[in-house]
Amino acid sequence: MTDDAPLASLRETILARNYIKEKGKVTKKEKQAVIVYCSPSGSTRHISRVAENKLEEMKIPVSMSDLGKREDMSPIFSQIREAKNNVCLFIGSPVYVSHAVPPVMKFISELPENTGAYAVPFVTWGGASSGIALYEMGTALKAKGFRLLGAAKVLALHSMMWQSESPLGESHPDAQDDKMIEEIVAGVMKKLSEKSPKEIALSDLAYQPKQVHAEMEKVTLELAKAHMPQRKVVEELCSKCGVCGEVCPVGAVSFSPFPEFGGNCILCFSCMRECPENAIKADFSPIEARIRARAEKLSERPFTKIFL
Ligand SMILES: Cc1cc2nc3c(=O)[nH]c(=O)nc-3n(C[C@H](O)[C@H](O)[C@H](O)COP(=O)(O)O)c2cc1C
Structure with a gap:
């Protein structure tokens, strides 16, 4: 007599991982991505577009929203709630005075909690300091129950120096920066199709020297x-x-x-x-x-x- 039980339980595990059973209908779960950013002078938008293009090339459904348009974000919240652990949120901010900008932190604070979703915070910075923006975004996302699959900081033209002859961050993001963004998108989406995607540690994002980090915390x-x-x-x-x-x-x-x-x-x-x-x-x-x-x-x- 053969024992089919282990086989049946394996089948169940594979089904649960890759398919959704709703009202008796079985459909394949789809990995998806959501990109949300704020970009008053365009560099963070550029990075978001590079990520969007890479996701499209990988045939991953992606939606993108600009917080600067001040649109209703509730459809994004519903999408994240419904897609659960099949969705990765890429959330981008410029660094202002060492922090992420207020619209980005407000958006994170309004995200639904404990949905099982994943997140990748990213920032663009103008060559002075990337500050503690990534760490603060990561902390806020984790407090909402998001699991961090990656993060990125990208050098960009300093947006207070558009009139300057030799601005900090001049001609960035460049082709090499874009390539690194494509790399992180591919890496994160690969992780997302694994059984237990490996998270990055929050401590990786606390890369400023301790003293500098503490000073940056005080200056808003x-x-x-x-x-x-x-x-x-x-x-x-x-x-x-x-x-x-x-x-x-x-x-x-x-x-x-x-x-x-x-x-x-x-x-x-x-x-x-x-x-x-x-x-x-x-x-x-x-x-x-x-x-x-x-x-x-x-x-x-x-x-x-x-x-x-
Ligand atoms: C008010 C303000 C504060 C800024 N603070 C910093 C900073 O602390 N460190 C830094 O490197 N760049 C700083 N920048 C530059 C921006 O982080 C950088 O140019 C960023 O890429 C702008 O993003 P965006 O083009 O998407 O708006 C600041 C820019 C502004 C307008």
Whole structure:
């Protein structure tokens, strides 16, 4: 007499791992990816697109959302809830004053809890310091029950130096940076099809020296606001076209009748960068000198790194 029990239980395990049984119907589970990012000046968007293209090339269903558009994120939350451990969330932020930007941290804080889903935080930084953004994003994602399959920091043009002749991070992300992003996407999706995908350790993301990390924890974007360039609207130049309000990722611009910047402004300077009349002015020279001195002092290397 043969004993089919071990075979049956193996079959059950394979079924549970690769198929969903709902209302008597068996369908194959599909690995999928969700990319969410904030990118006032475009570098994080570029990295997100590289990831999206790689996922499409790998025939993995992917959806992508820009937090700067301030759309309803509940469909993404439902997708993550339903896809459970078949979905990986790639979540991207620029580094502002050593941290991830507020819209990204807010999005993470609103994610559904304990869905079994996986996540990959990634940041772009302007050559001064990638700070503790990845560590803080990773910590917040883990607190929501997400399992970290990877992370990445990518050097990018410093978004406060778009007027400078030799900005920090110039011509980055470059082809090599893009290649590393393709590599992490492929590596993460390979992990996702394994039985027990190996997570990265949160401690891997605490790569700043302890003292530096502790100082960065204390300095918030809010505190740094006082030292940031103050904007002035030149009323003779402003045509009240509204572009500054449209491009603001947090809806901080109001008009009466000229643009005014509210307290929730994240200092991305998109309003100034995108103004067709060049009517918003600010002097970046003092802050630029400080940023360059900081970059030299910290000398963070490597510029771009993937954690897999
Ligand atoms: C207000 C502000 C603060 C920034 N702080 C840092 C920083 O602490 N370290 C750094 O290397 N780059 C910093 N940057 C540069 C951005 O991190 C970098 O340019 C990033 O790639 C911008 O992403 P985006 O193009 O997707 O907006 C800062 C930029 C701004 C506007």
